[in-house]
């Protein structure tokens with residue numbers, strides 16, 4: 001990959017960043033988290049976090065990336081040198097690079113299941129599809145061999161794409177994939193709302209029951225907002241480095257956030273009607289929810305098997321366009337540093353993520369009874385990264401751009417109208433840091 005290459009046209013950055021944002025977080029994680037956290041109240045807090053914290057933090061991250069035009073670590077190095085600031089801020093880049101590898105480790109396990117499901121369908125003769133589907137999932141995850149096989153395949157694919165370089169490797173693929181995925185999600189949502197219990201699903205998602213709110217629901221909603229937008233660890237910063245100079249950061253980020261949120265809500269509106277019309281399926285079934293419900297929906301559809309395969313193919317590709325952004329920040333730094341080549345770097349990092357991912361595989365089977373600080377291995381990784389490291393990264397970014405950087409310089413680069421810029425800075429200075437700190441404090445001291 002050429003150094004400092006800039007993506008052609010405004011759509012490439014939008015597609016790449018939306019490709020990073022839209023992934024398992026929207027289709028797999030959002031529905032199951034909504035289910036286990038009680039529905040509407042979770043969705044409401046999630047949406048508030050997206051708007052008040054996610055949007056400004058994503059803009060700030062894009063700004064730093066485009067300013068530095070390097071890996072997140074070196075972009076932070078450059079910006080701190082240029083403004084003669086303390087080098088301590090570079091730690092942000094390091095924590096993000098590490099968080100990316102940790103997230104990739106279990107992301108790959110679920111992306112592997114999605115890929116395996118390309119070849120799974122409920123037999124036509126099956127009389128109880130929901131029960132079949134539930135059993136199939138639990139049988140699948142009880143086999144470490146199968147899970148390791150798919151986890152390995154997914155990591156390898158991610159590494160091949162990243163090894164080729166982000167511009168070459170993902171720029172083109174995503175511009176075809178994203179519109180297709182969007183179209184299919186809408187189509188599936190329409191189908192499911194006719195064949196399932198749409199009104200109950202709608203109510204579950206948008207009619208908040210405030211008695212369900214507790215500190216754990218709030219911290220999960222905030223974590224999910226960071227996770228789904230790919231912010232807090234430098235992924236968007238890494239892509240910002242390739243963004244054309246004239247492209248408007250505010251408008252562009254708004255489009256990405258809109259696309260991401262729409263896909264998540266549509267996924268919820270697809271999955272819950274199916275859950276509510278099948279008594280065996282449960283909203284709170286956890287990480288298996290997507291895999292238990294979708295096959296049931298496809299089962300009753302003409303040519304269902306084909307559509308099911310197509311849908312899981314798209315989910316797998318959406319997962320790859322996200323997973324590459326988890327490993328890219330660290331890889332880009334290794335490449336810039338010149339100790340290893342990009343390919344060697346990605347093999348090393350992919351190997352670490354693969355190894356760490358085994359822990360998540362085992363938490364479904366041979367380690368299912370093992371706990372670490374009260375969590376199983378998978379939920380521990382999930383909690384540390386989504387609920388702690390990403391919001392912590394977001395907090396640091398907001399303080400850095402809101403308080404430390406020179407506001408005039410930021411405004412000149414952002415080109416947002418003055419009144420909106422004031423709102424943006426207010427969110428970064430006050431709202432985001434305050435909200436994140438309060439959520440942390442109330443979680444840990446309640």
Ligand code: TRP
Pocket residue numbers: 020021022023024025026103226227228229230231232233235322323325326390
């Ligand atoms: N946002 C992606 C999803 O929703 C996952 C992801 C990709 C991510 N890159 C990230 C999450 C960086 C956090 C940080 O599936």
